[in-house]
């Protein structure tokens with residue numbers, strides 16, 4: 001039995017104030033509210049969120065840039081603490097969004113994968129097998145034994161995507177759909193993602209893609225400036241979201257930006 005119970009949770013990021021920002025900070029089209037304190041700026045990324053997920057729930061997160069989707073995923077993965085409210089998680093969480101984080105440029109693909117195994121608490125006796133799996137899926141061949149600072153951008157993303165092999169758990173927390181540039185890898189990764197989703201007891205998936213959401217989730221939570229704006233069935237909420245997006249004013253370039261260079 002898996003569950004996530006979020007009760008009146010708020011999360012803020014604090015930044016040290018530099019100079020007199022009180023006049024220069026204006027409300028933009030994206031992002032959470034910025035509150036100006038005496039010494040710190042507070043970005044109110046999640047405000048008073050309550051959400052209850054149980055076995056069998058397949059939930060999508062939508063919202064414009066900076067609306068709080070990743071923050072909510074991190075919270076559910078235990079990577080962030082709530083500043084207010086309460087969160088209870090029962091079951092093992094697999095945070096797929098964090099796969100590429102913490103990689104060390106001076107270590108080889110193999111060493112980085114071994115570290116990931118330890119971080120993901122894979123039992124010592126099965127690490128060698130998992131590392132071989134990742135190597136095979138990545139198609140990196142000899143490059144797997146070189147420091148990743150020698151990788152091209154595409155090679156790096158191959159390694160990161162192949163780390164999906166290590167993901168397991170009852171609660172699957174995913175950010176944007178992984179899309180490999182190489183179609184053969186894309187197919188393999190897509191297949192793996194589908195398997196993981198089918199096995200998961202709870203899925204929480206942030207995506208901007210209607211196709212992905214319609215395929216994998218049943219309900220949607222629409223976040224706006226860190227608050228839940230609407231929650232309901234994909235077929236009801238997504239069209240409302242699209243209509244809202246259309247109604248929002250398009251950001252016009254300022255005269256300066258539109259001016260031709262001399």
Ligand SMILES: Nc1ncnc2c1ncn2[C@@H]1O[C@H](COP(=O)(O)OP(=O)(O)OP(=O)(O)O)[C@@H](O)[C@H]1O
Nearest residue numbers: 013031032043045064065066067068069070071072
């Ligand atoms: N490490 C951080 N430090 C300070 N502010 C942060 C940090 N991470 C996120 N924020 C702020 O928190 C708010 C929510 O960000 P978050 O990344 O959760 O949004 P998102 O909905 O996932 O956005 P996107 O669709 O652009 O990925 C934004 O206003 C962002 O500027």
